[in-house]
Amino acid sequence: MSVPTRSPTPSGRPPPALILLPVGVVALLVATAPLLDVDAKRLLHAVPALLDFAGHLFVAPDWAYLPDLLRRMLETLEMTLIATLVATVLSMPLAVLAARNASPHPAVFHAARQVLSAMRALPELVWALVFVSAVGLGPLPGILAMALVTVGFMGKAFAEAIEMADPRPVEGVRAVGATRVQVVSFALLPQALPDLVGTTVYVLDHNVRSAAILGLVGAGGIGYDMVMAMRLYEFDRLTPIAVAIYLVVTVLDRLSDRLRARVIHGRGAP
């Protein structure tokens, strides 16, 4: 036997938003599905083709390709590291200008936010196309594209981390007569540090995957090989490439978890 229950509202009924929101979302999806040509029959027909593709992946790797793969993978990693490092350094000052509680003036705050969202407006791949036509093929346009989008993303994330800072230590440091920049250095950045590190390692992870597709437009990295392998049905290359990307992303993920825990809980934490 079940006991009658009620919601913690004056009427005892669930809040209207809790009912209306899911109903609204489902209604919207049903109404718009034809626009995207989503239908169940097509999905069912796709299953054999997918299985066929998956079957091709289990092939003996092309061992002769491995040294090339390693070199390409290293190039991809290097592109990621350089782009992320440059972006981290550049996004710091922009983030301070784009944080409501650190910005010297509301006009500066709005301008900085606009610059950051403009950088994020286009995906890496599109920026890469722009830079390929500007500086030519190779890893350089890839690095520029990644750094640009990453500054846009990190700048916003850092700014939000700074805005989350407890205002009381800020008042404590202001009260001794510190300058605006000193307040940033002594009260805001120390508080935002765990978030900064968390964002940076998250971005590193994301950028490895970005770097892996930039080769698509000739902007360096493993992507070019991956696309060529797919076009030419060279599954004995495609599989090792996928495994290599998977391994790098996994190892990076583990490392970033450890680093984050260390920064948040202090030295020697598990």
Next chain:
Amino acid sequence: MDRPAIGMPATATPSVVLRGVGTRYPGGVTALEPLSLTIPAGQFVALVGASGAGKSTLLRTLNGLVPATSGEVVIDGITLSRSTLRAIRARTGMIFQQFNLVGRLNVMTNVLTGRLSHRRGLASLFHRFPREDFDIAHEALDRVGLTDKAWERADRLSGGQQQRVGIARALAQQPRLILADEPVASLDPGTSIEILDLLAAINRRDGVTIVVSLHQPGYVRRYADRVIGLKRGALAFDGPPEAMDDAMLATLYGADAAATSGRGDVGADA
């Protein structure tokens, strides 16, 4: 006890002079009715009044954390303005109810922030200080009995210890005036006595003027030379602690509070 007499020699520059100082927040809420008063150098002043009476606002107008919207604040003979703000804050320590330390930084760094107003260079932004500042900080930590905690993270300390770090930070400023905003409201009675004893020693030994907001009449009688009472943002009492009787408490806090608090608070009249 060699407590300085109320009213220092007429030639000495008063520590605080307020001439018609009032504060009105944007939106028209008056936090402080225009008031005038003089605090001679070396006085220990208790600021009393119900929550919301304007004690915190008055304290913060003295170092410009809350700008006065009318009147003139003169600290040590210098009129508070945009151009003198940092110089005045440099010599004015402030202690807070919630300590307002930077929890993720170690105790030493928190105390060294007291030196920031004297160190405008780039080095300070990288948390680098000259040896002289470390000597000052060590001495300040010694005064509050926390030498052995210098390298611990501030947020690992107990409330009473954190408040002592707050006092050490103020001492590192080598202040002429210390403002304390309910410094013992978050502490137990035993720790409260320790903190107020420290402030009293700084007042007597170094001749530092102290303005402290307090809720407990027992502490006020024990430590203060002079009591300033605020009610709904206006000056309601100004006199020696002996004159702070039940009738006056009833005016400031309401009749019930006076009847229950009477002459003694727990631990305060021990």
